[in-house]
Amino acid sequence: MLDKMLENVRKKSPLIHNITNYVTVNDCANITIACGAAPIMADDDGEVAEITGICAGLNINIGTLNSRTIKSMLIAGKTANELKHPVVLDPVGVGVSKLRTDTAKKLLEEVKFTAIRGNISEIKTLAAGVGLADSGCLAEKRCLAEKGSLAEKGSFAEKGSLAPKGVDANTSDKVTKENLAAAVSFAKDFSAKTGAVIAITGAIDIVADSSKAYCIYNGHPDMSSITGTGCQLSSLTAAFVTANPDSPLEATAAAVAAMGYAGEIAHERLTPLDGNSTYRNYIIDAIYNMTPEMLAKGAKYEVR
Amino acid sequence: MLDKMLENVRKKSPLIHNITNYVTVNDCANITIACGAAPIMADDDGEVAEITGICAGLNINIGTLNSRTIKSMLIAGKTANELKHPVVLDPVGVGVSKLRTDTAKKLLEEVKFTAIRGNISEIKTLAAGVGLADSGCLAEKRCLAEKGSLAEKGSFAEKGSLAPKGVDANTSDKVTKENLAAAVSFAKDFSAKTGAVIAITGAIDIVADSSKAYCIYNGHPDMSSITGTGCQLSSLTAAFVTANPDSPLEATAAAVAAMGYAGEIAHERLTPLDGNSTYRNYIIDAIYNMTPEMLAKGAKYEVR
Amino acid sequence: MLDKMLENVRKKSPLIHNITNYVTVNDCANITIACGAAPIMADDDGEVAEITGICAGLNINIGTLNSRTIKSMLIAGKTANELKHPVVLDPVGVGVSKLRTDTAKKLLEEVKFTAIRGNISEIKTLAAGVGLADSGCLAEKRCLAEKGSLAEKGSFAEKGSLAPKGVDANTSDKVTKENLAAAVSFAKDFSAKTGAVIAITGAIDIVADSSKAYCIYNGHPDMSSITGTGCQLSSLTAAFVTANPDSPLEATAAAVAAMGYAGEIAHERLTPLDGNSTYRNYIIDAIYNMTPEMLAKGAKYEVR
Numbered sequence: 001m002l003d004k005m006l007e008n009v010r011k012k013s014p015l016i017h018n019i020t021n022y023v024t025v026n027d028c029a030n031i032t033i034a035c036g037a038a039p040i041m042a043d044d045d046g047e048v049a050e051i052t053g054i055c056a057g058l059n060i061n062i063g064t065l066n067s068r069t070i071k072s073m074l075i076a077g078k079t080a081n082e083l084k085h086p087v088v089l090d091p092v093g094v095g096v097s098k099l100r101t102d103t104a105k106k107l108l109e110e111v112k113f114t115a116i117r118g119n120i121s122e123i124k125t126l127a128a129g130v131g132l133a134d135s136g137c138l139a140e141k142r143c144l145a146e147k148g149s150l151a152e153k154g155s156f157a158e159k160g161s162l163a164p165k166g167v168d169a170n171t172s173d174k175v176t177k178e179n180l181a182a183a184v185s186f187a188k189d190f191s192a193k194t195g196a197v198i199a200i201t202g203a204i205d206i207v208a209d210s211s212k213a214y215c216i217y218n219g220h221p222d223m224s225s226i227t228g229t230g231c232q233l234s235s236l237t238a239a240f241v242t243a244n245p246d247s248p249l250e251a252t253a254a255a256v257a258a259m260g261y262a263g264e265i266a267h268e269r270l271t272p273l274d275g276n277s278t279y280r281n282y283i284i285d286a287i288y289n290m291t292p293e294m295l296a297k298g299a300k301y302e303v304r
Numbered sequence: 305m306l307d308k309m310l311e312n313v314r315k316k317s318p319l320i321h322n323i324t325n326y327v328t329v330n331d332c333a334n335i336t337i338a339c340g341a342a343p344i345m346a347d348d349d350g351e352v353a354e355i356t357g358i359c360a361g362l363n364i365n366i367g368t369l370n371s372r373t374i375k376s377m378l379i380a381g382k383t384a385n386e387l388k389h390p391v392v393l394d395p396v397g398v399g400v401s402k403l404r405t406d407t408a409k410k411l412l413e414e415v416k417f418t419a420i421r422g423n424i425s426e427i428k429t430l431a432a433g434v435g436l437a438d439s440g441c442l443a444e445k446r447c448l449a450e451k452g453s454l455a456e457k458g459s460f461a462e463k464g465s466l467a468p469k470g471v472d473a474n475t476s477d478k479v480t481k482e483n484l485a486a487a488v489s490f491a492k493d494f495s496a497k498t499g500a501v502i503a504i505t506g507a508i509d510i511v512a513d514s515s516k517a518y519c520i521y522n523g524h525p526d527m528s529s530i531t532g533t534g535c536q537l538s539s540l541t542a543a544f545v546t547a548n549p550d551s552p553l554e555a556t557a558a559a560v561a562a563m564g565y566a567g568e569i570a571h572e573r574l575t576p577l578d579g580n581s582t583y584r585n586y587i588i589d590a591i592y593n594m595t596p597e598m599l600a601k602g603a604k605y606e607v608r
Numbered sequence: 609m610l611d612k613m614l615e616n617v618r619k620k621s622p623l624i625h626n627i628t629n630y631v632t633v634n635d636c637a638n639i640t641i642a643c644g645a646a647p648i649m650a651d652d653d654g655e656v657a658e659i660t661g662i663c664a665g666l667n668i669n670i671g672t673l674n675s676r677t678i679k680s681m682l683i684a685g686k687t688a689n690e691l692k693h694p695v696v697l698d699p700v701g702v703g704v705s706k707l708r709t710d711t712a713k714k715l716l717e718e719v720k721f722t723a724i725r726g727n728i729s730e731i732k733t734l735a736a737g738v739g740l741a742d743s744g745c746l747a748e749k750r751c752l753a754e755k756g757s758l759a760e761k762g763s764f765a766e767k768g769s770l771a772p773k774g775v776d777a778n779t780s781d782k783v784t785k786e787n788l789a790a791a792v793s794f795a796k797d798f799s800a801k802t803g804a805v806i807a808i809t810g811a812i813d814i815v816a817d818s819s820k821a822y823c824i825y826n827g828h829p830d831m832s833s834i835t836g837t838g839c840q841l842s843s844l845t846a847a848f849v850t851a852n853p854d855s856p857l858e859a860t861a862a863a864v865a866a867m868g869y870a871g872e873i874a875h876e877r878l879t880p881l882d883g884n885s886t887y888r889n890y891i892i893d894a895i896y897n898m899t900p901e902m903l904a905k906g907a908k909y910e911v912r
Contacts, residue, residue, distance in 0.1 A: 015470045021649070022326040022630040022633060022649075023633050023634055023637055023649045024634060024637075025326060025327050026327055026328060026330060026331070026531060026532070026634060027581075027634070029327055029328075029531035029532070030530065030531050030580055030581055030584065033529050033530070033531060033580055034529070034579055034580050034581070038470060038472060039470070039531065040397065040400070040470035040471055041325070041326075041327045041367075041368055042368060042397075042401070043368065043370065044368075044369060044370040044371060044403060046370075046371065046401075046402075046403040047400075047401035047402070047403035047404065050400065050401040050402065050403075051400060051401055051470075054400055054470065055470065063649075064649055064650060064651065064652075065652060066651065066652040066654075066676065067652060067654065068370065093648065093650075096648070096655075096658065096659060096662055097650070097654075097655035097658040097659055098654075098655070098658065099652060099654040099655035099658075100655065166623045166646055166647070166648035166659075166662065166663065167648055168646060225641050225642070225896070226638065226641070227634065227637035227638050227641060227647065228634070228637075265577075269577055272897075273873075273877055273890075273893060273894070273897060274893050275642055275892060275893030275894065275895070275896025275897050276638055276641060276642050276892065276893070276896050277635075277638055277642070277888070277889040277890070277891075277892035277893050277896070278889050278890075278893050280581070280638065281581040281582050281585065281889065282577075282581070282582075283581075284579060284580065284581035285577060285578050285579030285580070285581050285582050286577070286579065287579070288529070288579025288580050288581070289576075289577060289579050319774045326630040329630060329631050330631055330632060330634060330635070330835065330836070331885075333631055333632075333835035333836075334834065334835050334884055334885055334888065337833050337834070337835060337884060338833070338883055338884050338885070342774055342776060343774070343835065344701065344704070344774035344775055345629070345630075345631045345671075345672055346672060346701075346705070347672065347674070348672075348673060348674040348675060348707060350674075350675060350705075350706075350707040351704075351705035351706070351707035351708065354704065354705040354706065354707075355704060355705055355774075358704055358774065359774065372674065569881075573881055584885070585885040585886050585889065586881075586885070586886075587885075588883060588884065588885035589881060589882050589883030589884070589885050589886050590881070590883065591883070592833070592883025592884050592885070593880075593881060593883050
């Protein structure tokens with residue numbers, strides 16, 4: 001099933017409009033090409049509607065958002081909705097600033113997303129913003145959702161408890177075998193609320209729509225030693241959901257499994273002197289060389 | 305001849321001002337150093353005139369243009385003209401949005417370029433904008449030039465027929481052995497109109513002034529699997545024309561041949577697990593290690 | 609001593625806010641992770657105060673500054689001061705434009721820096737701006753400081769004599785064995801004036817506070833063939849001074865020695881076909897794999 005998703009990306013080679021951050025943009029472009037799609041990066045409000053128009057899908061990443069690009073994200077998102085193009089949201093660092101939280105909230109209100117991909121802290125913050133406070137609360141001491149609605153969080157008095165590693169997930173939020181059932185149910189609820197496929201990535205990845213979830217066990221812990229593997233995955237996801245418009249859940253699961261599997265293949269290539277920079281290159285290389293057959297064999301998941 | 309061009313870059317090590325996109329800017333900087341020149345990236349209108357002033361050449365790339373940087377491109381371009389510094393234009397994605405088309409048109413009107421480098425779709429779009437509608441029309445079913453002057457193209461009703469792969473060339477525009485003579489004549493005409501050396505890069509590269517053209521056969525198809533080989537080549541071109549002020553045609557041809565030859569050398573290094581990310585690194589490495597002698601032997605071209 | 613500094617970065621894994629240029633930002637993020645810290649890049653004035661607030665340290669790099677980000681730099685810098693977080697300044701290209709010079713001057717006036725890292729031309733330009741004109745004048749023919757106060761340099765009539773290689777050091781400014789004593793004394797004086805640890809990097813690196821200086825002999829000349837090794841070092845420095853709040857001098861010296869040593873380790877890995885792109889990757893890899901023990905053995909320095 002997942003192999004078909006990759007096969008379609010290679011076959012259709014969709015053009016994807018990315019409004020993304022300047023930290024990882026080059027890697028996002030190269031991994032988009034590596035999977036078989038084609039990227040175009042454009043973020044000026046004077047052209048994003050047209051760019052979205054000539055593309056087949058859109059990826060919005062709020063990583064280094066600013067007042068100029070926020071406007072562009074909203075225009076592009078709405079245009080993509082009108083054209084019925086798939087749209088992916090990567091809410092990088094939502095919760096670490098009012099600007100990011102407000103922007104993510106506004107995007108959720110004004111744009112219908114096909115898929116939303118983030119780490120558990122980001123997704124919980126988003127979910128709290130749409131009133132999923134209780135259902136979003138996993139069995140943990142410090143649950144973001146308990147902190148009140150995001151709209152009230154003008155100041156960051158409670159900093160430190162929220163995403164203390166900036167754009168990385170709060171350790172206390174981590175999805176483990178113990179809380180997996182709760183996390184899956186949370187993801188399904190959030191999908192029901194938003195209509196988007198929800199991808200929560202971490203040691204165990206969850207990809208869910210309102211009724212079905214893939215729990216994906218691919219990947220390597222060292223992937224977190226590279227800046228932007230999450231951003232890259234969101235770009236991949238945009239390519240996959242665009243090439244598979246009728247199967248957003250499977251397409252997203254395939255992108256997530258492909259990225260994790262690439263992390264495994266790339267890690268095996270590393271020699272003792274290699275570090276995170278070489279690892280970054282090898283992951284993109286692995287996506288480039290991944291065949292649908294390889295993905296079918298390499299993907300490790302269960303459906304819940 | 306072409307080897308002398310590279311030799312001069314290494315000898316003079318010109319400082320090149322790049323106003324370029326944030327997707328490929330790091331690769332542009334590294335390849336500029338690799339060929340022997342030195343890059344400085346600056347795009348604020350409050351400093352670009354001064355930056356251009358301390359540099360010896362300028363490269364303008366409209367890849368992720370925005371209202372702020374468009375202003376800077378015009379200031380820098382005019383300053384470079386006043387100082388008689390070489391200026392290169394990379395009209396990335398011209399034709400995919402009114403903003404890019406208008407900006408490219410304005411740049412052509414207000415700045416005199418030493419060289420313009422783009423793929424065939426971009427160059428045809430530019431040419432149509434300066435009234436080269438008919439002469440620019442190669443023997444193809446869908447000729448951009450037939451679509452009327454760019455100035456009239458406020459909306460993008462005809463999207464899909466124009467640069468359908470975003471910043472990549474339209475397949476139907478491709479330069480082949482069959483239409484090479486027409487393409488060469490088109491390039492010469494556009495050069496006569498603009499006074500700039502025209503570099504049309506693709507499977508076969510054409511570098512032409514109004515009377516003479518180099519058809520260059522270096523390169524590897526997989527180069528298109530890397531984001532920004534075009535941008536990198538434009539940065540190289542700026543370095544080459546700056547170090548060889550009296551030979552803009554040969555300098556541009558040398559840059560184009562060097563890039564293609566680097567693509568060949570780098571491709572030979574690839575092992576089965578390598579993909580586009582490693583290929584990107586190896587191409588820059590190949591420019592770094594290329595001697596004038598190697599270029600003299602490796603360059604494959606004919607003069608028309 | 610220096611090994612302890614690295615050990616603390618690995619142990620505490622501080623979150624570092626980087627406001628940096630878009631040329632080398634990805635490398636800055638990856639090297640920050642490589643040394644054991646965590647980066648977050650954010651430059652909108654609507655969020656920088658909050659981002660600084662959740663981080664433990666701040667790095668300000670003026671490489672591709674613009675009117676929007678300059679404002680953000682000032683807000684973030686002042687916020688970090690209020691919170692008593694370490695702040696590092698990388699005055700990339702100060703002196704090449706009035707905008708950079710004015711910005712650096714303003715930052716020095718309004719923000720208290722823990723460490724300032726630049727090449728000798730940049731640091732001399734900064735020093736001249738705070739009235740260190742004479743003491744800053746090394747025994748050289750063309751001394752920037754003789755050119756009058758930076759505030760008076762509206763136009764760049766004297767271009768060519770100031771940082772003729774753009775963001776690289778003026779060759780005539782180079783720190784050598786001959787002028788080392790003068791350069792050390794200059795660095796100490798500038799540190800006394802600013803209260804910041806001064807890191808002047810080049811063939812010989814000087815890291816000084818007002819009374820003590822480390823002269824560091826690590827590194828490889830080919831490091832200058834990579835864009836952004838300076839930027840990367842400033843990000844490293846921010847991580848090191850943040851993890852070692854009581855030892856800013858030793859922390860900065862450790863970061864500088866680690867970077868130089870990584871340049872040596874990486875250079876030994878290079879094969880004949882490798883160039884500056886692979887070298888870039890290997891340097892980040894070397895930081896990733898560097899243990900405190902390795903640094904203790906590999907660091908080459910004397911204290912003056």
